[in-house]
Amino acid sequence: GAVVSQHPSRVICKSGTSVKIECRSLDFQATTMFWYRQFPKKSLMLMATSNEGSKATYEQGVEKDKFLINHASLTLSTLTVTSAHPEDSSFYICSASRESIYNEQFFGPGTRLTVL
Amino acid sequence: RKEVEQDPGPFNVPEGATVAFNCTYSNSASQSFFWYRQDCRKEPKLLMSVYSSGNEDGRFTAQLNRASQYISLLIRDSKLSDSATYLCVVNKGGSYIPTFGRGTSLIVHP
Numbered sequence: 557g558a559v560v561s562q563h564p565s566r567v568i569c570k571s572g573t574s575v576k577i578e579c580r581s582l583d584f585q586a587t588t589m590f591w592y593r594q595f596p597k598k599s600l601m602l603m604a605t606s607n608e609g610s611k612a613t614y615e616q617g618v619e620k621d622k623f624l625i626n627h628a629s630l631t632l633s634t635l636t637v638t639s640a641h642p643e644d645s646s647f648y649i650c651s652a653s654r655e656s657i658y659n660e661q662f663f664g665p666g667t668r669l670t671v672l
Numbered sequence: 673r674k675e676v677e678q679d680p681g682p683f684n685v686p687e688g689a690t691v692a693f694n695c696t697y698s699n700s701a702s703q704s705f706f707w708y709r710q711d712c713r714k715e716p717k718l719l720m721s722v723y724s725s726g727n728e729d730g731r732f733t734a735q736l737n738r739a740s741q742y743i744s745l746l747i748r749d750s751k752l753s754d755s756a757t758y759l760c761v762v763n764k765g766g767s768y769i770p771t772f773g774r775g776t777s778l779i780v781h782p
Contacts, residue, residue, distance in 0.1 A: 590769075590770065599773075599774045599775060600716070600759070600772050602769075602770070602771075602772075605769060647713070649716075651716075651770075659704055659763060660704075660706060660721060661706075661718070661770055663715040663716050663717065664715060665714070665715050666714070666715045668713075
């Protein structure tokens with residue numbers, strides 16, 4: 557399968573700071589990437605769809621000014637959690653869609669964010 | 673009705689058993705279907721795509737039933753290492769946006 561990296565894998569930060577998470581497709585180009593959040597023992601929740609060269613599309617209830625997404629190239633999308641608070645602590649996972657007739661998604665290893 | 677529904681389980685089966693999961697979807701225009709596996713505190717990993725004609729990969733068989741709008745995953749000769757959550761994913765018709773089921777938990781015991 558295709559490889560997607562995510563960095564950092566773990567972040568612990570103080571309340572009020574901003575955290576940037578990078579998602580890279582290593583061996584394919586991804587015009588579309590997705591950002592998810594997953595709380596313990598809960599389902600993956602799609603936060604936003606990131607399209608290369610255009611604005612991200614946010615799911616209902618996700619604040620676009622709080623979760624800034626930039627998809628600057630065909631292999632890189634970033635998610636910035638601005639002014640993080642303890643309730644933002646979660647497992648953030650990105651995925652990249654490989655263009656094919658099936659458009660399979662490949663996931664990064666995730667970033668575990670803990671806001672103190 | 674939820675867009676993608678799965679029985680959360682858990683399915684508790686002994687090693688060597690055959691187990692099957694179903695996943696129903698509501699959008700008849702859905703085009704692409706997948707099964708992913710997610711281990712605890714890890715990212716989902718693509719297990720297999722589900723083709724119209726069905727597909728098999730070793731002990732795993734996936735089927736699509738468009739008329740009844742469900743996909744299935746059959747695991748034969750279960751191994752302890754098959755214990756995980758199995759996620760059903762459906763791409764909305766006309767787009768690449770995936771919709772995830774809540775997942776079905778499988779526990780294979782000795």
